[in-house]
Amino acid sequence: MAHAYLQVIAHFFAKPGQGDAIVEPLTELAAATRAEPKNLYYEFFRSPLAPDHFVILEQYSDANGLAEHRETEHFHRLGFGTIIPMLERREVSSHMVSGDAT
Template structure:
């Protein structure tokens, strides 16, 4: 759980073109390492489906919406994300949520 009382949670679902899952996994590893260095990034992890190696879920957390904007504008995302990974996808679904955590640790989320 991030230390901030408010943050932006992004959940992305990637369906990769058949047979490209291994390559996308490698590229996501590179993207993960670079994204975790961004000043407004609180967390970035990706998971590959054990049932379908061409499906991934990416969980991203940023201090606020401007952190996601900065991420999308970053050279590593332009090169790896937009330039390489996204053209290898059959489909992609991205949702973002403004999350607030109260003093008792209870979180509420509002889709953005």
């Protein structure tokens, strides 16, 4: 039987020239997020043409997964404390998806 999960798509646009500085904390955030109980998938991708632009794909086992992720120590420290201040802007959307998360 198919299971619904939350798909999150985030675009992070670093301040000009800050892309390199975001890679290490984003790598640490990704590893910590993958260990969260409701996280099914977390990967980020850096644009080869616009190195200050990152796309993050996340999947959570239910609709509350993202909200719980945003309350974690690692998100407060790395997301709010380190990465977000280096961004020019960010766009985050989330969608419930029916099917198997892979």
